[in-house]
Amino acid sequence: MTVLNPPIVPRKIYGLIWVVLLLLLLLNWGLAQLNLGPFNLVATLAIAFIQMMLMLLYLMHVRYNTPLTWVFVAAGFIWLVVMINLSLSDYLTRGAVAGRFGKSWIHETSVPPPVYLPKP
Amino acid sequence: MTFPILPEQASKIATQTDNLCWGLVSISAAVCLIVFVPMIYFLFKYRNGHPADRSPSNLPQTRIEIAWTILPLLIFMCFYVWGAKAYFNIERPPPGAMEINVIGKQWMWKVQHPEGNREIDELHVPVGRIVKLTMTSQDVIHDFFLPAFRTKQDVVPGRYTTEWFQADKIGTYHLFCSEYCGTSHSHMEGRVIVLSQADYQAWLTEGQPGTTLAESGERLFRELGCSGCHLGQSVIRAPPLQGLFGKPVPLNDGTVVIADEGYIRDSILLPAKQITGGYTNDMPSFAGRVSEDELLELIAYIKTLGSQSP
Amino acid sequence: MANSHEAVAEQFDDMPQQIEASTLGMWTFLATEILFFGALFLAYIVYRHTYAQAFALAGRHTLILYGTINTALLLTSSFTMSLAIHSAQEGKNKPLLGFLLLTIFLGCGFLLVKGLEYHEDVHEHLFPGAHFTRELPAPGQIFWVLYWVMTGVHSIHLAAGIGLLAVIVWMAWRRRFSSYYHNPVLISGLYWHFVDVIWVWLYALLYLINRH
Amino acid sequence: MNATLPQTETLEIPKPPKRLLTYFEDGGRTVGSWLLTTDHKRIGILYLYSIVAFFTIGAIAAAIMRLELITPAGDLVTSDTYNKLFTIHGTVMVWFFLIPSIPSVLGNFVVPLMLGARDLAFPRLNLLSWYLFNLGGLLALYAIAIGGVDTGWTFYTPYSSTFTNTHVVTMVAGVFMAGFSSILTGLNFIVTTHKMRAPGLTWFRLPLFLWSNYATSVILVMATPVLAMTLVLLSIERIWGVGVFDPQLGGDPVLFQHLFWFYSHPAVYIMILPGMGVVSELVTCFARKPIFGYHFVAFASMAIALIGFFVWGHHMFTSGASVYSGLVFSITSYLVAVPSAIKVFNWTMTLHRGRIFLNTPMLYALGFIGLFTVGGLTGLFLAALALDVHVTDTYFVVAHFHYIMVGGMVTGFLGGLHYWWPKITGRLYPESLGRLAALIIFIGFNLTFFPQYVMGYLGMVRRYHAYAPEFQIYHVMSSAGASILGVGYLLPLIYLIWSLKHGKKAPANPWNATGLEWQTPSPPPKHNFAQTPIVTRPPYQYSAETEEHMVYG
Numbered sequence A: 001m002t003v004l005n006p007p008i009v010p011r012k013i014y015g016l017i018w019v020v021l022l023l024l025l026l027l028n029w030g031l032a033q034l035n036l037g038p039f040n041l042v043a044t045l046a047i048a049f050i051q052m053m054l055m056l057l058y059l060m061h062v063r064y065n066t067p068l069t070w071v072f073v074a075a076g077f078i079w080l081v082v083m084i085n086l087s088l089s090d091y092l093t094r095g096a097v098a099g100r101f102g103k104s105w106i107h108e109t110s111v112p113p114p115v116y117l118p119k120p
Numbered sequence B: 001m002t003f004p005i006l007p008e009q010a011s012k013i014a015t016q017t018d019n020l021c022w023g024l025v026s027i028s029a030a031v032c033l034i035v036f037v038p039m040i041y042f043l044f045k046y047r048n049g050h051p052a053d054r055s056p057s058n059l060p061q062t063r064i065e066i067a068w069t070i071l072p073l074l075i076f077m078c079f080y081v082w083g084a085k086a087y088f089n090i091e092r093p094p095p096g097a098m099e100i101n102v103i104g105k106q107w108m109w110k111v112q113h114p115e116g117n118r119e120i121d122e123l124h125v126p127v128g129r130i131v132k133l134t135m136t137s138q139d140v141i142h143d144f145f146l147p148a149f150r151t152k153q154d155v156v157p158g159r160y161t162t163e164w165f166q167a168d169k170i171g172t173y174h175l176f177c178s179e180y181c182g183t184s185h186s187h188m189e190g191r192v193i194v195l196s197q198a199d200y201q202a203w204l205t206e207g208q209p210g211t212t213l214a215e216s217g218e219r220l221f222r223e224l225g226c227s228g229c230h231l232g233q234s235v236i237r238a239p240p241l242q243g244l245f246g247k248p249v250p251l252n253d254g255t256v257v258i259a260d261e262g263y264i265r266d267s268i269l270l271p272a273k274q275i276t277g278g279y280t281n282d283m284p285s286f287a288g289r290v291s292e293d294e295l296l297e298l299i300a301y302i303k304t305l306g307s308q309s310p
Numbered sequence C: 001m002a003n004s005h006e007a008v009a010e011q012f013d014d015m016p017q018q019i020e021a022s023t024l025g026m027w028t029f030l031a032t033e034i035l036f037f038g039a040l041f042l043a044y045i046v047y048r049h050t051y052a053q054a055f056a057l058a059g060r061h062t063l064i065l066y067g068t069i070n071t072a073l074l075l076t077s078s079f080t081m082s083l084a085i086h087s088a089q090e091g092k093n094k095p096l097l098g099f100l101l102l103t104i105f106l107g108c109g110f111l112l113v114k115g116l117e118y119h120e121d122v123h124e125h126l127f128p129g130a131h132f133t134r135e136l137p138a139p140g141q142i143f144w145v146l147y148w149v150m151t152g153v154h155s156i157h158l159a160a161g162i163g164l165l166a167v168i169v170w171m172a173w174r175r176r177f178s179s180y181y182h183n184p185v186l187i188s189g190l191y192w193h194f195v196d197v198i199w200v201w202l203y204a205l206l207y208l209i210n211r212h
Numbered sequence D: 001m002n003a004t005l006p007q008t009e010t011l012e013i014p015k016p017p018k019r020l021l022t023y024f025e026d027g028g029r030t031v032g033s034w035l036l037t038t039d040h041k042r043i044g045i046l047y048l049y050s051i052v053a054f055f056t057i058g059a060i061a062a063a064i065m066r067l068e069l070i071t072p073a074g075d076l077v078t079s080d081t082y083n084k085l086f087t088i089h090g091t092v093m094v095w096f097f098l099i100p101s102i103p104s105v106l107g108n109f110v111v112p113l114m115l116g117a118r119d120l121a122f123p124r125l126n127l128l129s130w131y132l133f134n135l136g137g138l139l140a141l142y143a144i145a146i147g148g149v150d151t152g153w154t155f156y157t158p159y160s161s162t163f164t165n166t167h168v169v170t171m172v173a174g175v176f177m178a179g180f181s182s183i184l185t186g187l188n189f190i191v192t193t194h195k196m197r198a199p200g201l202t203w204f205r206l207p208l209f210l211w212s213n214y215a216t217s218v219i220l221v222m223a224t225p226v227l228a229m230t231l232v233l234l235s236i237e238r239i240w241g242v243g244v245f246d247p248q249l250g251g252d253p254v255l256f257q258h259l260f261w262f263y264s265h266p267a268v269y270i271m272i273l274p275g276m277g278v279v280s281e282l283v284t285c286f287a288r289k290p291i292f293g294y295h296f297v298a299f300a301s302m303a304i305a306l307i308g309f310f311v312w313g314h315h316m317f318t319s320g321a322s323v324y325s326g327l328v329f330s331i332t333s334y335l336v337a338v339p340s341a342i343k344v345f346n347w348t349m350t351l352h353r354g355r356i357f358l359n360t361p362m363l364y365a366l367g368f369i370g371l372f373t374v375g376g377l378t379g380l381f382l383a384a385l386a387l388d389v390h391v392t393d394t395y396f397v398v399a400h401f402h403y404i405m406v407g408g409m410v411t412g413f414l415g416g417l418h419y420w421w422p423k424i425t426g427r428l429y430p431e432s433l434g435r436l437a438a439l440i441i442f443i444g445f446n447l448t449f450f451p452q453y454v455m456g457y458l459g460m461v462r463r464y465h466a467y468a469p470e471f472q473i474y475h476v477m478s479s480a481g482a483s484i485l486g487v488g489y490l491l492p493l494i495y496l497i498w499s500l501k502h503g504k505k506a507p508a509n510p511w512n513a514t515g516l517e518w519q520t521p522s523p524p525p526k527h528n529f530a531q532t533p534i535v536t537r538p539p540y541q542y543s544a545e546t547e548e549h550m551v552y553g
């Protein structure tokens, strides 16, 4: 493989991916109609993740690409995870403080801001 | 013009923070010595035109690099731990605090004492007592900064934050708003007046309005109709509020939260957010109908509800 | 060969360098795009954590039929885009043009459906602000702010993608691509697929969670 | 500037075999030829014009603020005006001066030269970037002209979204544009560094300026989009009155702070890494020695860029965020200081057994090291949780960041500008005036900002228009220092312009430096090199042992 001639992915693979993506969509939609408790969330996110990976790896050719591309693709996601995780280090412990120590006087309260809109 | 060098130390926390500061000053001074003295020496010794041995030195480079990576790291970790420990002292009031409410608004501080006394831009406290402030803001973010006690905390609209201090010395100290809050941010100042126990009692009785905070809260509790549901024989089943404050409350969704000020605040303004286990979402929201002052009064009242029936 | 050599811009030594550079440029851009949307994802996560119940209620008001159709449209457009790339790689200009136009068509279809959906959302007082529906607990409005911003920004990206493909169509029309030189097709394909990836997540977060 | 003028210089320089047209001449001298240029060198100059203009605006705001603060009462301007002044000052200085200063001016000019490339990978994107930057700048100026903005450069909600009635949206749109420009510049640098290196120029033969420029670009590309979206959310909230941050509507104002600082902390490293890169070039050149610990300095740049993304919460220790997240962000703040320490030590060690020339650029480099160290060390004070509680939002913080941003980065910028001035303009600047200015700036700077540490610790709150009288003595010192500093900044402005016409003609390599940028005539021809250079050696092959000839000293 050279840059000038990147691998030509057979149309069959594209077709297959397309079918799988649509099936996953159907599955995702179907699962959302059922009540599976917390599993709903996991399933939805997992399916979205699989769909994303299929598109990245095959349609966007990451699978056939150089390590440098892998690094660039990974970077975006790693940074996103850093941002979300470290922010959650605040949000998840704001409530836990009171709960864990059973003391309400610790700085944080479990209080997200209230809403002032009058209810009907 | 006066020429102050160090801020007044009026609490133990102040000493603690100053010690940390001096620790950092010393290490910084040491670092400056270690860096700048050789630097200046090299500048003289090796300046162009000055004869010196300039043959490439064969220092153990990698070992030096590792040394000056690890060493600062160790020093940093010491200060991290020191700072964090002291931080927890600042953030956690010791038990037995007297509680005062503070409401920030553009551009003044409103203070509510449990005894019912209210003041603006001034905070009278007795010396030696631990004072815990429960603070909220009516509009934007403010910050309650007490330099002499080395403590500050943002006052955020929509929630309660707390701050505590214990004055060691009688005197008058600065209070600043140190979060930018608009036009008169720099005039949102005030004084903390630390009185002796006796003077404080005298001050309290002199300005006593006749009703305590909890009594005002009780009046509101009736006026707003809370009592209709939360007292005895009502049609709607509502949880009794006796002994609620500070206790763990099991919620409908299985979690347990501590009934602190924030929880009660949410129960009043945003009842749908946390529904008490075994009850339904029947309580109306009082958002827009109670002011921040009134909320704090209601909370003060609910706090006083021991196990006895109101 | 000689003909395509003219396409090398003066700052590059040769065609491989130019292609590698532009591909890497697109990947870098996509990394920034992840963080651009990332800020919205963070806000979404934080508020879903804080207002779980209100978000669940609010989420049930999204119009899942439109959302699902649109997901299908976009996934299909990704497929046709891939076929366009395939044709470009094989140097077949006619199918290339055809698939590009089909992709654009599907993209426009998405925007059309989205427009209808927006119309209905507004009709049901789901546009945040003074006229927001009273059926939802107040923090539900935050969900809907996020819905509008997320889908709005996504739609803008999709519209930009359609514009980009239009340029590619024009270039293909002028026979600028060959089995040797077709990098612009590949690069715009990357962008197109990326916009679809974002939608797959929006679909999951806005339409599916807590649907039952 | 014009090579056809009679040659008056006394220095002997080897004439290039065939004279190439310089980038000034090639392509024409019309205004149009500049405004439509895609030559990275011309775009660098365009950026220079823009940022000098913005610095002037920011500096005028600073001057008025310093005048106002001489007396405790707010007597010179009204509170609202004062609030607008520091907002203008902060916004303009950060986004329209300091962030583009070294990367967009010097980086644009020297990065392709140092790489042995003909241009950046995407020259037209580069020009677009300049236009976006100016468009953003004009929007910001427009916001100032129609009445200003009074939120501070941090735009904290809910003040910015709901309470102020100044022109936040216009200003924010300007910053958004400038951010877009940043992203494109960063993208361009990243791709160029990956793909356009001259044959033989491996990663570990890159000059350290390119490493730090690369690290900066990573931050530009990964952090700026978050700011962009945050500003979009802020504008939506302001325009439609519904939003995700306003507590009145159910939002959390602290979330805005998370998003803002997720960008703005890494952004402070945008405002120091390029300066560090310049200093690495200067120290090696004027000590005539290879840098001590090349690999460590190179990796330190990358480490700062990466770890810099983990620390933003240290701006929020008292904001009402969780105590536990404070613990996390404090420790990461200490970690990110380690690579800075490595750099400082390596620069100092580079002087050991060198042959030191105290030319103007070197004076600035030494100033940088000193002031950055002091500023950085006080960063450690701020990272210590308990201490930050006391000094946050006081002048201690103001002093901290001016030490790094003004004492560090602006000094580094001036050092780099002097160093590359002969290459950029083909003229030498007057050396003794240069040294004088460097000295004045150093003295003025310390007098301006050192007193702010003390008054900050005493409790002088920042963003205060009027203040308690006991702080006055420090404010007076600070204002006095600022006037000295102002003079110090005016000097280079004057003599550099003077040198354009009257400066001696510069040889190709006035400093006998080793970088590729010196292997081509000053000023360089349009495509930089007559032939693509081939690199066979690591950078900084200086030898302190041999006596050397430099244009000065």
Ligand code: HEA
Binding pocket: B027, B028, B031, B035, B071, B072, B075, B076, D154, D268, D269, D271, D272, D314, D315, D333, D334, D336, D337, D338, D340, D341, D342, D344, D345, D372, D373, D374, D375, D376, D377, D379, D380, D382, D383, D384, D388, D391, D392, D393, D397, D400, D401, D404, D405, D409
């Ligand atoms: C270029 C800009 C720049 C840089 C590089 C830094 C670098 C650092 N900053 Fe600074 N900072 C700002 C610009 C910058 N900062 C700005 C603008 C603000 C305020 C924003 C606002 O609110 O408006 C701010 C605010 C700020 C705060 C918040 C203060 C507050 O508002 O409460 C904190 C807290 O941790 C902090 C910490 C640090 C640390 C730990 C570093 C470290 O990276 C420093 C590392 C360097 C060194 C440590 C020096 C060299 C080291 C040695 C010589 C090693 C030897 C030392 C020992 C062994 C002890 N900074």
Ligand code: HEA
Binding pocket: D059, D060, D062, D063, D064, D065, D066, D067, D086, D087, D089, D090, D091, D093, D094, D098, D151, D152, D153, D154, D398, D402, D405, D406, D410, D448, D461, D462, D463, D464, D465, D478, D479, D482, D483, D485, D486, D487, D489
């Ligand atoms: C990023 C770059 C940068 C730069 C280069 C500067 C440069 C300077 N800054 Fe800046 N500053 C910031 C970034 C920067 N600042 C930021 C981000 C803030 C926070 C804003 C906020 O709170 O939102 C801030 C805030 C800030 C404050 C705090 C305001 C407050 O909180 O109330 C002060 C006060 O002294 C100050 C002073 C100065 C001075 C004296 C200079 C000097 O270096 C400027 C030197 C130039 C001149 C002095 C003008 C030219 C000289 C003359 C015309 C001669 C006559 C001069 C006099 C008579 C004084 N700055």
Ligand code: CUA
Binding pocket: B104, B107, B141, B142, B143, B177, B178, B179, B180, B181, B182, B184, B185, B186, B188
């Ligand atoms: Cu209130 Cu500043």
Ligand SMILES: [Cu+2]
Binding pocket: D264, D265, D268, D311, D312, D314, D315
């Ligand atoms: Cu920071």
